[in-house]
Amino acid sequence: MRGDAPPSVAALYAADHLGKRDASLATVLATVIEPEHVPYLSVLxxxxxxLRKRAQWEQVWEQRREEDRNGLRLDIAVPPKYSxxxxxxxxxxxxxxxxxxxxxxxISYPDASTDNDHSLLLGWAGWNHREQAEALANLVHDRGEKDGWPKEDPRFVPLLAGxxxxxxxxxxxxxxxxxxxDGNPAEEFQSTLNLGRTERHLSESDLRA
Known part of the structure; x- marks a missing residue:
C-alpha cells in the first residue's frame, strides 16, 4: 500500500529556506531567481x-573602436573600477x-511583461549583443502590435534605451x-531604434536620461 506522495522539491525548498512549506511555486521560483538576474539597462x-563610471567605460570603448577604425594609437585613460x-x-x-x-x-526585463502577466520577464544571459538587441526589438514590436500598448506608453522608453x-x-x-x-543585423536594429524614437519624439539624449 502506497503512502502519501513525497513532498516536491519546491515544497522542501520552501520549508528549508523560506520557513513556509505551503509557499506557492511562483514564490519559490521568484526567491531562487532573485540573486541570479541583472537588468538589461544601466539605469536599472x-x-x-x-552611472558616472559606466559613462567613462563607454567613452573608453568608443575610443578603442576609433583606434580600430583608424589604426591610430590614442591616449586612453584607464576607467575606474566599480564597487x-x-x-x-x-x-x-x-x-x-x-x-x-x-x-x-x-537578463531581467522589469515592467516589460504583458499586462495580464506581472511576473518578471527573463532572458538568457548567454545571449550575444545581436541576440540581446533582437530581444529588445521584438519586445518593442510585440508590446505595440500584439499587446496594444499605445505609442506614448512610458514603458517603451527603457526598452528603446536598452x-x-x-x-x-x-x-x-x-x-x-x-x-x-538574410540581412545586416546592425542596419535592421538601427532602423527599429530610429523608428521607435521618431514615433515617440525621443532623442538619443532622452534615452540616456
Whole structure:
C-alpha cells in the first residue's frame, strides 16, 4: 500500500529556506531567481556613482573602436573600477564585480511583461549583443502590435534605451551582410531604434536620461 506522495522539491525548498512549506511555486521560483538576474539597462543596475563610471567605460570603448577604425594609437585613460556601492542591489554587484563582467544566469526585463502577466520577464544571459538587441526589438514590436500598448506608453522608453545601449556593440560586430540572418543585423536594429524614437519624439539624449 502506497503512502502519501513525497513532498516536491519546491515544497522542501520552501520549508528549508523560506520557513513556509505551503509557499506557492511562483514564490519559490521568484526567491531562487532573485540573486541570479541583472537588468538589461544601466539605469536599472547602477546608482548615480555607477552611472558616472559606466559613462567613462563607454567613452573608453568608443575610443578603442576609433583606434580600430583608424589604426591610430590614442591616449586612453584607464576607467575606474566599480564597487558594491555603485549598484542598486547587492546581487547585481555579486554577479558583476569590480569590472562589471556579467556572471549572472539571466537578463531581467522589469515592467516589460504583458499586462495580464506581472511576473518578471527573463532572458538568457548567454545571449550575444545581436541576440540581446533582437530581444529588445521584438519586445518593442510585440508590446505595440500584439499587446496594444499605445505609442506614448512610458514603458517603451527603457526598452528603446536598452536597444540604444546595445547598438554600439551590434555595429561593432554585426554590421555586415549575414547570409543566415538574410540581412545586416546592425542596419535592421538601427532602423527599429530610429523608428521607435521618431514615433515617440525621443532623442538619443532622452534615452540616456
Amino acid at each position: 543596475r547602477y546608482k548615480e556613482t555607477g 558594491g556601492a555603485d549598484f542598486l542591489k547587492h546581487s547585481y554587484w555579486s554577479n558583476r564585480g569590480k569590472l562589471d563582467v556579467p556572471k549572472e544566469r539571466f 536597444l540604444q545601449e546595445a547598438m554600439p556593440w551590434v555595429h561593432q560586430w554585426y554590421d555586415e551582410f549575414d547570409a543566415e540572418w
